[in-house]
Amino acid sequence: MNNSLVVVVLASGVLYGTPLLYAALGELLAERSGVLNLGVEGMMLVGAVMGFWAVQRLPGPSALVLAAGIGVAALAGAAMAAIHAFLVVTLRANQIVSGLALTIFAGAAGLSSYLGNDLKLTGSPARHQFQEVFPKSLQDLPVIGPMVFGQSLLVYASWVCVILVALYLTRTRTGLNVRAVGESPAAADAMGVNVAAYRYAHTLVGGAFAGVGGAAFSLSITPQWADGLTGGAGWIAIALVIFAFWRPTLCLLGAYFFGAFTALPFALQGHGVTVAPELFQTLPYVATIVALVLVSSRAARLRFGAPAALGLPYVREER
């Protein structure tokens, strides 16, 4: 039963969807504050390489080393995001170009490759990696076993993060302020909210999430380091935020949907069905375009759409 196609695809959808989920949650926080950061891919890669470095170099028990690895990955991601935040919030630069610059700076042919090479990280597997936490008996439960109990701590932590972010945005004062900053920075400013501080903070936290997402690759999915390890996951995460209408809970579903589409062609091959994986993998992107068109009407945009001030610099004197 647990070898049936659906279960295998859903279980690996959770595995492959987890880095997307972390990155998308981070991007969601940044976008909700009005900062579009297209540098997710770069932040993920730097997070992946630095997290991997920490795990390779630090002594100590596995759990502590892995925790430190995640912490370093988050810091590295946040450091990358800080460049973007400085450029777009303080220097009022174009957010699109700055985000692309960040991807080029940090990405597969940039800083992440430079660091991986300089710290001599390529070629060796991770010394510690995230393992399944539940005993084998639970993992063998039909259907929910592999999906729910067959996962590593990173997956469970991501569920906690989804709940926390969802509660934060709807149930706390700061969370509501963030949404105000993203929708109408002028009004938020008039309320006494420090727009620049909010944007800095959420862009940085977003970068930290992206870094953790990258580390999910280098410490869990493919426990090693190689140039361009994330293979475009950062871009999918950006699409995912839109696909999820800027809602954390929908991000969770979307991430597993996208993850399942990555896993499906391989699982089908295992069952003797050959489909062209390339054509299959185009489906999530096409689905994102369709979803975006559906929410583009004026009425839907007010209800489900992007934060109104997304991508726009806020200058008090020029509002």
Add this chain to the structure above:
Amino acid sequence: MRIERRLQQPWWLAVVVPIASLVVAFVLSAVVLLLTGHPPIRSFHRLFDAAFIAHGALSETVVSATPLAFTGLAAAVAFRMNLFNIGGEGQLYGGAITGAIVALLMAGAPSPLVIAGMVAAGAVGGALLAAIPAVLRAFFSTNEIITSLMLNYVVGLVLEYLIFDSHSYLRDTSGFQASVFPQGKSLPSEATWSSWSVHSVALPLGFLLAIGVAVVVWVLYARTRFGFEVQVIADAPRAGRYAGMRTRRKILAVMCLSGAIAGIGGASQDGDFRHQLDPRGLRQANYGYTGIVVAALARYNPLAVVPVALLLGGLQNAGFALQGVDFPNGLVGVMQGLILFCVLGGELFVRYRVRFERGPRVTKSPAPEPTP
């Protein structure tokens, strides 16, 4: 410290600030090199030698610069109107696909005809792809950033499908080797674009074409009514509408023009350099994304795109040439990113001026502002 908008931009700022930004970017790159224990001067020296000075280096730099000039122009054309077409990558693939199909179909025809056919097909392929986000933006007000970005992946995957996972017309299916290592059919010799040598620097037809396109785009934007209307719609959409300008048509026209230019870049890849449809090569090169960097560095001025493409193409070419030797991997990307960060940051000093004030702000009569 206060930042205030400049009422007048002195003409020299537009020259001094980008150059100063470049200098700062090189200083920052030197810091990165120093921190990681590489001698900066020696690394830079090797980089510039491999890019511009060594024997044959300049020809290779032109090869790297040609696609960047096309994608840079494509981005500049669209970004000028605040249409953020980041689908140059996919539109270039599209042009490469249609260009290769036409080259194979027209095998046997006279070479100039085949080349003209490839250019036209590339332009049409790129324009059709760009038309998708354009129509969605014009009629459904869907954000073109995301749709054009998503299409990059769709077209990239289709490109791989055509060569690696199907028995398409474009795939080479003859012989044993082709069945083990899938690759595109070799294009007929008539489809090889000509190239001229000037002072032992090879200038491929694609590069000259890019210069031609740059001039045409400059004239179009600076000297015609179309360009004027594009500028008005970009700066003041409402004013444009009140004046009766057809915003939707402009969106379609500008996006298709942008896509067509990127598509010609794809056809030039087939005809000038690769002589087959080469999915791996095209996808690894990231011409479309780097093109946006080129356009931003050129401040969306079409005439500046070509020299900037040569600069970034030189860096890229040097990165390839030095790969494998004890040269820091990824330095090229770091430098490209730093250059772009600095130019973006420097933009502030063109548009704004920074004033330093000491102590508590006392009320004093403001200095008379120069009236524009």
